Amino acid sequence: MPPKAFQDYYPENVAHCFGCGRLNEHGHQIKTFWEGDETVTRFTPEPYHTAIPGYVYGGMIASLIDCHCTGTAAAAMYRAEGRELDTEPAFRFVTASLHVDYLKPTPLSGELVIRGRIKEIKGRKVVVEATVYAGEVATARGEVVAVQMPESFLAA
Amino acid sequence: MPPKAFQDYYPENVAHCFGCGRLNEHGHQIKTFWEGDETVTRFTPEPYHTAIPGYVYGGMIASLIDCHCTGTAAAAMYRAEGRELDTEPAFRFVTASLHVDYLKPTPLSGELVIRGRIKEIKGRKVVVEATVYAGEVATARGEVVAVQMPESFLAA
Numbered sequence: 058m059p060p061k062a063f064q065d066y067y068p069e070n071v072a073h074c075f076g077c078g079r080l081n082e083h084g085h086q087i088k089t090f091w092e093g094d095e096t097v098t099r100f101t102p103e104p105y106h107t108a109i110p111g112y113v114y115g116g117m118i119a120s121l122i123d124c125h126c127t128g129t130a131a132a133a134m135y136r137a138e139g140r141e142l143d144t145e146p147a148f149r150f151v152t153a154s155l156h157v158d159y160l161k162p163t164p165l166s167g168e169l170v171i172r173g174r175i176k177e178i179k180g181r182k183v184v185v186e187a188t189v190y191a192g193e194v195a196t197a198r199g200e201v202v203a204v205q206m207p208e209s210f211l212a213a
Numbered sequence: 214m215p216p217k218a219f220q221d222y223y224p225e226n227v228a229h230c231f232g233c234g235r236l237n238e239h240g241h242q243i244k245t246f247w248e249g250d251e252t253v254t255r256f257t258p259e260p261y262h263t264a265i266p267g268y269v270y271g272g273m274i275a276s277l278i279d280c281h282c283t284g285t286a287a288a289a290m291y292r293a294e295g296r297e298l299d300t301e302p303a304f305r306f307v308t309a310s311l312h313v314d315y316l317k318p319t320p321l322s323g324e325l326v327i328r329g330r331i332k333e334i335k336g337r338k339v340v341v342e343a344t345v346y347a348g349e350v351a352t353a354r355g356e357v358v359a360v361q362m363p364e365s366f367l368a369a
Contacts, residue, residue, distance in 0.1 A: 075262050075270040083261040105239040106231050108307070109366055114231040115308045116276025123272050151264070152271045155313045162307075210265055 062088035063096075063128040066142040071149045071210065076124035087121065089128040089173075096129040096173040096185075102165060113163040118197050121171050122187045123155050126201030129173040130183035134205070137178055149210075150183065150203035163189065163196040181205035218244035219252075219284040222298040227305045227366065232280035243277065245284040245329075252285040252329040252341075258321060269319040274353050277327050278343045279311050282357030285329040286339035290361070293334055305366075306339065306359035319345065319352040337361035 064077045064087065075084040089098045098121065106117045130150040135142050163169065170190045177184040182204050189197040220233045220243065231240040245254045254277065262273045286306040291298050319325065326346045333340040338360050345353040 071265050073263050073266050075264070076272045078263075081261060081263065083259075103239075105237060107229050107234075107237065108231070109227050109362070110229055114276075115311065116232045116272065116279050119275040119279065119311055119313075120270075120272025123275065151318075152313075152315050154315065155271065155275055155311075157275075157308075157311045159308050159310065206265070 060090065061142075062090055063132045063142065064088060066147070067131075067149055068147045071206065074124065076120050077128060085120065085124070087124050087128075089125055089132070091132065094174070096125070096132060098125045098128075098171040098173075099168055100171070101168045104165070107165055108162070111165055113165045113169070115157070115159060118159070118163060118189055119155060119157050119199070121169065121189065122157055122197070122199035123152055123201060125171045125173055125187050126185035126199070127152055127203045129175065129185045129187075130201075130203035133175045133178060133183055133185070146208075149206045151206050153182070153202040153204045155199065155201050157197055157199040159197050161194070161196050164191050166191070176200070216246065217298075218246055219288045219298065220244060222303070223305055224303045227362065230280065232276050233284060241276065241280070243280050243284075245281055245288070247288065250330070252281065252288060254281045254284075254327040254329075255324050256327070257324045260321070263321055264318070267321055269321045269325070271313075271315060274315070274319060274345055275311060275313050275355070277325065277345065278313055278353070278355035279308055279357060281327045281329055281343050282341035282355070283308055283359045285331065285341045285343075286357075286359035289331045289334060289339055289341070302364075305362045307362050309338070309358040309360045311355065311357050313353055313355040315353050317350070317352050320347050322347070332356070
């Protein structure tokens with residue numbers, strides 16, 4: 058069995074997100090993992106996820122940063138509480154704000170790697186920074202303010 | 214014939230963007246128009262463009278704001294020069310930075326309206342503000358710093 062990603066632990070009723078829900082068959086189904094104190098998502102856009110020909114669509118980059126960071130926020134909160142991802146209550150975060158700086162065009166030529174870093178945890182809020190790499194080159198940098206989803210959304 | 218949108222004037226070689234390129238058959242193909250001094254895009258997400266069930270995926274909202282604002286930037290630059298959209302040289306903008314504040318969940322229940330306002334034009338840079346409405350309710354607000362694409366990209 059492959060290792061389980063953060064998103065594999067999302068409760069079923071909140072696992073339909075187009076970006077990261079494992080139950081959305083039309084979506085990107087991104088998978089995020091710890092690598093030390095960083096979080097990492099690897100994703101290969103489709104040929105039609107283009108901005109100008111040859112480069113990745115900025116909306117896709119924003120989407121990857123968004124879902125990478127909400128997943129990271131959940132994982133960070135479990136870690137802050139010293140709990141495993143399969144323990145209750147489940148954490149699921151939504152995005153309060155998203156910022157992306159497009160540093161240079163992102164070549165549409167294979168896998169992108171998104172690396173996240175937890176900047177702040179305060180109450181129900183987690184701030185996550187993420188950088189998108191094409192090969193060794195950082196092409197975009199983002200920041201997400203993620204907020205814990207109200208329990209009413211998590212009730213089945 | 215329906216009225217032509219900003220994106221209908223993009224030169225063919227830069228009309229493949231997943232968000233707004235009329236030649237990307239897999240993409241969203243958004244269409245943006247002037248309404249007085251505002252710019253307006255109307256878009257209906259698919260049922261699978263979901264965040265948590267019943268609400269629109271935040272990455273989709275970011276994508277709509279992004280392409281709405283780069284289109285608005287181009288149209289604003291033509292207007293600033295007193296030129297029609299079908300005159301040369303063509304304007305096409307890319308995103309330098311994107312910021313989105315998610316004010317409240319956006320219901321996935323029909324058409325969204327994105328309204329843009331030009332905040333600043335300075336040299337090759339245009340700053341555009343956009344608000345996303347579901348019915349009468351503003352659910353997200355964004356700002357894009359758009360930069361005129363280098364002429365080398367526009368050469369066929």
